[in-house]
Amino acid sequence: MTSVEMFGIKFKNPVITASGTFTRDYEDFFPLSKLGGICTKGLTLNEKEGNSGVRIHETTGGLLNSIGLQNPGVDRYISKELPHMEKYDTVIIANVGGSTMEEYVRTVEKLNNTNIHIIELNISCPNVKEGGMAFGIKSDIAFKVVSEVKKVCKKPLIVKLSPNAENILDMAYKCCEAGADGLSLVNTFSGMAIDIKNRKPVFDNTIAGLSGPCIKPIALRMVYEVSRIVNVPIIGIGGIVDYKDALEYIMAGALAVQVGSGNFMKPDICLDIINGIEEFMEKENIKSLEEIRGIARRY
Amino acid sequence: MKPKQCNGKVLSNIKILDNIYEMKLTGDFQGNPGQFYMLRSWDKEPFLSRPLSICNIEGNLLTFLYEVKGKGTDIFSKLREGNVLNLLGPLGTGFPLNNEGKIGVVAGGIGIAPMIYLCKSLKNDIDFYGGFREKPFYMDTIGKNVNKLYISTDSGKEGYNGFITDIFNPEEYSVVYTCGPMPMMSKVKNICEEKNVPLYISMEKRMACGVGACLGCSIKTTSGIRRVCKDGPVFRGEEIIFHD
Ligand SMILES: Cc1cc2nc3c(=O)[nH]c(=O)nc-3n(C[C@H](O)[C@H](O)[C@H](O)COP(=O)(O)OP(=O)(O)OC[C@H]3O[C@@H](n4cnc5c(N)ncnc54)[C@H](O)[C@@H]3O)c2cc1C
Ligand SMILES: Cc1cc2nc3c(=O)[nH]c(=O)nc-3n(C[C@H](O)[C@H](O)[C@H](O)COP(=O)(O)O)c2cc1C
Ligand code: FES
Numbered sequence: 001m002t003s004v005e006m007f008g009i010k011f012k013n014p015v016i017t018a019s020g021t022f023t024r025d026y027e028d029f030f031p032l033s034k035l036g037g038i039c040t041k042g043l044t045l046n047e048k049e050g051n052s053g054v055r056i057h058e059t060t061g062g063l064l065n066s067i068g069l070q071n072p073g074v075d076r077y078i079s080k081e082l083p084h085m086e087k088y089d090t091v092i093i094a095n096v097g098g099s100t101m102e103e104y105v106r107t108v109e110k111l112n113n114t115n116i117h118i119i120e121l122n123i124s125c126p127n128v129k130e131g132g133m134a135f136g137i138k139s140d141i142a143f144k145v146v147s148e149v150k151k152v153c154k155k156p157l158i159v160k161l162s163p164n165a166e167n168i169l170d171m172a173y174k175c176c177e178a179g180a181d182g183l184s185l186v187n188t189f190s191g192m193a194i195d196i197k198n199r200k201p202v203f204d205n206t207i208a209g210l211s212g213p214c215i216k217p218i219a220l221r222m223v224y225e226v227s228r229i230v231n232v233p234i235i236g237i238g239g240i241v242d243y244k245d246a247l248e249y250i251m252a253g254a255l256a257v258q259v260g261s262g263n264f265m266k267p268d269i270c271l272d273i274i275n276g277i278e279e280f281m282e283k284e285n286i287k288s289l290e291e292i293r294g295i296a297r298r299y
Numbered sequence: 300m301k302p303k304q305c306n307g308k309v310l311s312n313i314k315i316l317d318n319i320y321e322m323k324l325t326g327d328f329q330g331n332p333g334q335f336y337m338l339r340s341w342d343k344e345p346f347l348s349r350p351l352s353i354c355n356i357e358g359n360l361l362t363f364l365y366e367v368k369g370k371g372t373d374i375f376s377k378l379r380e381g382n383v384l385n386l387l388g389p390l391g392t393g394f395p396l397n398n399e400g401k402i403g404v405v406a407g408g409i410g411i412a413p414m415i416y417l418c419k420s421l422k423n424d425i426d427f428y429g430g431f432r433e434k435p436f437y438m439d440t441i442g443k444n445v446n447k448l449y450i451s452t453d454s455g456k457e458g459y460n461g462f463i464t465d466i467f468n469p470e471e472y473s474v475v476y477t478c479g480p481m482p483m484m485s486k487v488k489n490i491c492e493e494k495n496v497p498l499y500i501s502m503e504k505r506m507a508c509g510v511g512a513c514l515g516c517s518i519k520t521t522s523g524i525r526r527v528c529k530d531g532p533v534f535r536g537e538e539i540i541f542h543d
Contacts, residue, residue: 020513020514021508021512021513022512023511023512025508025510025511025512025529026510026512028301028302028303028510029302029303029304029510041514049519049524050514050517050524052519054505055505055514055515055516055517056347056505056506056507056513056515056516057505058345058346058347059346060344061343061344061346062346063346063347063507065507065513065515067513067514067515067517070514070517070524212346213343213346241343261346261507263508263512264346264347264348264507264508264509264513265339265343265346265347265348266304266385267304267387267508267510268304
C-alpha cells in the first residue's frame with residue numbers, strides 16, 4: 001500500500017534515511033530492511049578526515065553541522081561497508097560528493113560496478129576551482145557537473161539540490177536539462193552561530209549547515225515549487241520528524257522523502273513515520289500514495 | 300550488550316550542591332562503567348538528547364550525577380518523582396576492568412560521575428584523586444569504595460589548595476583512569492607518560508546521534524579519526540591528542 005516506484009526500482013515505502021545521518025549503527029534499534037531506502041554518507045574519491053573543532057551545534061528546532069564530509073573514501077566504502085549494506089532488503093542510494101568535476105566523475109565511475117541502486121549527487125560541496133563556492137549555487141556550474149557525471153553514470157542519477165542556490169527553480173530546471181533522472185531537495189541551509197563568551201564563531205569554518213524542523217516550511221515550499229516545473233521524481237527532504245511532515249511533502253509533489261536529523265531524536269523515528277503513513281492511509285481510505293501525491297499543487 | 304530504547308521513571312532528583320544534582324531512575328538498565336545514556340524528558344524541543352554517564356547501576360536503579368549547564372540539564376533538574384525520561388543506551392565503550400595491581404583514578408568536578416561506578420566495579424586497590432573548584436561532593440560514596448582519597452579545591456576550602464595534578468604521582472599504579480576538564484586530563488596524560496604508567500581517558504564532545512552515525516563527535520587520535528560516542532568515550536591515553 002505504501003510502496004512507491006522510481007526508475008523501475010520498487011521502494012517498500014517512501015521513507016529513506018538522509019545522507020550523513022544514518023548508518024548501520026542503527027541496526028541495534030530496528031530492522032533496517034523495514035526502510036524504503038538508505039542513503040549513504042557523502043562519498044568522495046579519497047578519504048576525508050572532516051572538519052576540526054565543534055561539529056554540532058543545537059539551535060531552536062534543529063541543529064547546525066560542520067562535519068566536513070568525513071568518509072573513508074569510495075574504494076574503502078565499496079570494499080568494507082557496502083557488503084554489509086547489501087544484506088538489507090532495501091534500496092541503497094550512494095551519495096557522492098566532490099571538490100572538482102573530475103572527482104565527481106571518477107567517484108561515480110567506481111560506483112557503477114557495484115550493487116548500489118541509485119546515485120545521489122551532492123552538489124552542495126565547495127568547488128575548489130571556483131574559489132570554494134558550492135557547485136549547487138550557480139545553475140550553469142551545476143549544469144556542467146551534472147552533464148559530465150551523466151555521461152559516465154550507469155545508475156539512475158538523482159541530483160540533490162542545495163537550498164542556497166541562487167534560484168532554486170532555475171537550478172532544478174538546469175539539472176534536469178543536464179540529464180538528472182530525479183531530484184532530491186533540500187540539503188542544509190547555510191547558517192552560523194557565535195560564541196558570545198569567546199566572541200568568535202562557534203565553528204572553525206564559520207559557516208555550517210542548518211537542518212531539522214526549523215527548515216521544514218522553507219524546504220516544503222521549495223519542493224512544492226520545483227515539483228510544479230519538472231517532471232522527474234522528487235524526493236522531499238527537510239525537517240521531517242513525523243508522518244504528518246512526510247505526507248505534507250508527498251502532497252506537495254514528492255514521490256518519496258528522506259529523514260535526516262530526525263534520526264537523532266529517536267533512533268527508530270523512520271519506523272514511526274512508516275507506520276504513521278500506513279495508518280493515515282487506512283483511516284483516509286487511500287489505496288496508493290499516487291492518489292495524494294502533489295494533490296496540494298492544485299491550489 | 301546491545302543498546303536499546305527504554306524509559307526511566309524518576310525515583311528521586313536532588314540537589315547535592317549548588318548546581319550539581321543526583322537523579323535516580325527505576326527501570327530495566329544495564330551498562331558498564333564509562334558507558335553513557337542519551338536522555339530526553341521532552342518531545343521535540345530541545346532538539347537533541349543529552350549524554351550522561353552511568354554513575355551507578357544497582358538492580359533496577361540507575362543513578363546519574365549531573366551539573367546544570369544549559370537548557371537540557373536545567374529541564375532535568377526540574378523533574379520530579381514519577382516523571383518519565385526516554386533513554387537510549389548503554390552507549391559507547393567503557394573502561395577496561397581487567398587490570399591487575401593498584402589503580403589510580405583522577406577525576407575533576409562533574410568528571411567524577413562515571414568514576415563512581417568504576418570504583419564500585421573494580422576489585423583492585425584504588426587511590427582516588429578528586430579535584431574541585433569550590434567544594435568537593437559525593438566523596439562519602441567514593442570513600443567507601445577506595446583505599447585512599449586525595450582531595451583538592453581551587454578555593455582552598457577543603458583538601459589541598461590547588462590543582463589535583465599537583466599532588467598526583469602515578470608511580471605505584473599499574474594503570475590510571477581519568478575523567479574531567481581537558482586541561483586536567485592533559486596534565487594527567489603528561490605525568491603518566493613521564494612515569495610510563497598506562498592511562499585511560501574518558502573524552503567529551505558534543506553529540507547528536509550518540510550511536511556512531513552522524514560523525515559529530517569525531518576526534519583526531521594517534522590511531523586515526525575516532526567517534527567519542529562509539530569508539531569511546533574511553534580511549535587509551537596514548538591515542539588522545541590534547542591541543543594545549
Ligand atoms: C559521553 C559523555 C558523558 C557525559 N556525562 C556527564 C555526566 O555524567 N554528568 C554531567 O553533568 N555531564 C555529563 N556530560 C556533559 C553533558 O552531556 C553536558 O553538560 C550537557 O549535554 C549539557 O546540556 P545542556 O542542555 O544543559 O547545555 P546546552 O549548552 O544548552 O547544550 C547545548 C548542546 O551542546 C551539548 N553540550 C553542551 N555542553 C556539553 C559538554 N560538556 N559535553 C557534551 N555536550 C555538550 C548539549 O548536549 C546540547 O546538544 C557528558 C558528556 C558526554 C559526551
Ligand atoms: C550531521 C549531518 C551530516 C550530513 N551529511 C550529508 C552528506 O554527507 N551529504 C549530503 O548530501 N547531505 C548531508 N546532510 C544533509 C542531510 O542529508 C539533509 O539533506 C538535511 O539534513 C536536511 O534534512 P533534515 O532536516 O531531515 O536533517 C547531513 C546532515 C546532517 C545533519
Ligand atoms: S554523536 Fe553521532 S557519531 Fe558520535
